[in-house]
Amino acid sequence: MDQTEITHSEITRAETELSVIKKIMEDSRNIVADNGWHYIFWGVMVTCGLIANYIMALSKVNINYQGMMWFILMISAWIVEGIIERRKAKKRKVRTFAGKMLSSLWFAAGISMFMFGFVGTITHAYNAVYICPIISTLLGATYIISGAIQQVKWMQLLSIGWWSGAIYNFLFPSIHTLIIFAGMMIFLQTLPGIILYMKWKKNPVSTY
Amino acid sequence: MTDFNYQEIDDVIHSRIRTAIMAVLISVDEAEFTFIREKINATDGNLSAHLKKLEDHNYISVKKEFIERKPVTRYKITETGIKAFEDYIKKLESIIRK
Numbered sequence: 001m002d003q004t005e006i007t008h009s010e011i012t013r014a015e016t017e018l019s020v021i022k023k024i025m026e027d028s029r030n031i032v033a034d035n036g037w038h039y040i041f042w043g044v045m046v047t048c049g050l051i052a053n054y055i056m057a058l059s060k061v062n063i064n065y066q067g068m069m070w071f072i073l074m075i076s077a078w079i080v081e082g083i084i085e086r087r088k089a090k091k092r093k094v095r096t097f098a099g100k101m102l103s104s105l106w107f108a109a110g111i112s113m114f115m116f117g118f119v120g121t122i123t124h125a126y127n128a129v130y131i132c133p134i135i136s137t138l139l140g141a142t143y144i145i146s147g148a149i150q151q152v153k154w155m156q157l158l159s160i161g162w163w164s165g166a167i168y169n170f171l172f173p174s175i176h177t178l179i180i181f182a183g184m185m186i187f188l189q190t191l192p193g194i195i196l197y198m199k200w201k202k203n204p205v206s207t208y
Numbered sequence: 209m210t211d212f213n214y215q216e217i218d219d220v221i222h223s224r225i226r227t228a229i230m231a232v233l234i235s236v237d238e239a240e241f242t243f244i245r246e247k248i249n250a251t252d253g254n255l256s257a258h259l260k261k262l263e264d265h266n267y268i269s270v271k272k273e274f275i276e277r278k279p280v281t282r283y284k285i286t287e288t289g290i291k292a293f294e295d296y297i298k299k300l301e302s303i304i305r306k
Contacts, residue, residue: 014303021231021297028235028247090275095237 031096034150035200038081038106039193043185045077050182057175063128070117078110102149109142129173132181136166139188152196161188220265221296225250225258230293233268233285241281259283267292 049070056066113135121128140162147156165184169177221227228248232239239247245255262268267289271282285293 011304014300017227018297018300018304021227024228024231024247025235028232028239031236093240093243095239096235097237100237 028094029096029098031094031098034102034196036193036196037084039189039196041081041193042077043190043193045073047182047185047190049073050178050185054175054178054182057178067118067121074114074117098149102146105142105145105149109138112138127173129175129177130170132177133166133169133173136162136169136181136184140166143188155192158188158192217299218292218296220261220267221292223258225254226262227296229255229258229262229283230267230285230289230296233283234290234293238271238282238284241283244283262289265292 052069052073053066056069116134116138117131120126120134121131126134140159143162144156144159147153147158161184165180165188169180221230225248228250229244232244232247241255241259244250244259245252248255250258259268259270263270265288266286269284269286271284273280273282
């Protein structure tokens with residue numbers, strides 16, 4: 001075996017190499033830059049649905065039609081999301097594990113919201129007025145995890161807003177719950193989405 | 209100063225650019241050529257040569273496709289590559305510990 005002595009310079013070189021490797025790995029692993037598109041898209045869609053639902057409820061439109069409106073809106077939104085996401089995925093320069101986790105998290109949250117919104121009410125498991133606070137609670141949990149993955153602390157803090165709104169809407173359920181939830185959608189989802197978009201515009205790194 | 213066996217060092221990874229490429233690819237699911245180039249600040253020709261060497265040793269896999277008529281090359285680390293990179297890191301750590 002060709003054995004030689006390790007010099008101090010070789011040890012220094014090994015240390016430098018390890019620290020460079022560590023830095024590259026950390027930088028690459030943390031790329032989950034989000035351009036905020038999803039937040040804006042879903043925020044606008046749900047806000048429109050809530051306002052339409054509020055008007056329908058005030059006009060005493062049959063609850064089945066209100067459900068139908070939501071079903072059509074949500075299915076259309078999923079289709080549009082699917083098409084756009086497919087196109088974006090092809091253009092992505094890098095796919096990270098954090099990005100995969102984020103996609104899985106929001107996909108799971110979306111399916112859960114669908115279950116709470118449609119299956120829960122169709123089966124009369126609970127009154128439809130509680131859909132908003134249930135979904136707010138779920139969004140609070142999703143935002144705190146999403147913020148942790150994206151390393152955006154202020155996004156995690158939005159969970160407090162979602163949970164506070166949920167408590168209020170659980171305690172004081174009324175027809176106005178819809179409009180309160182619409183306000184939450186604007187301030188806790190659409191506006192943060194716009195902030196993310198503006199940040200991304202300034203520094204457009206590859207999205208996950 | 210202590211004894212050290214140089215034959216134990218993996219020559220395929222033991223180069224600044226190839227080590228950096230492996231560090232990038234082990235951290236992501238897959239990455240495009242342009243992304244790796246941006247990350248490690250290498251020229252196209254130099255990077256291609258080093259990627260080819262890693263590919264020849266089955267440390268990375270390559271996928272070529274056309275997106276909107278533009279050629280796109282994506283790289284992914286293989287199981288062999290992961291194992292080799294882990295061994296390489298262990299080796300560096302052992303040098304420091306000695």
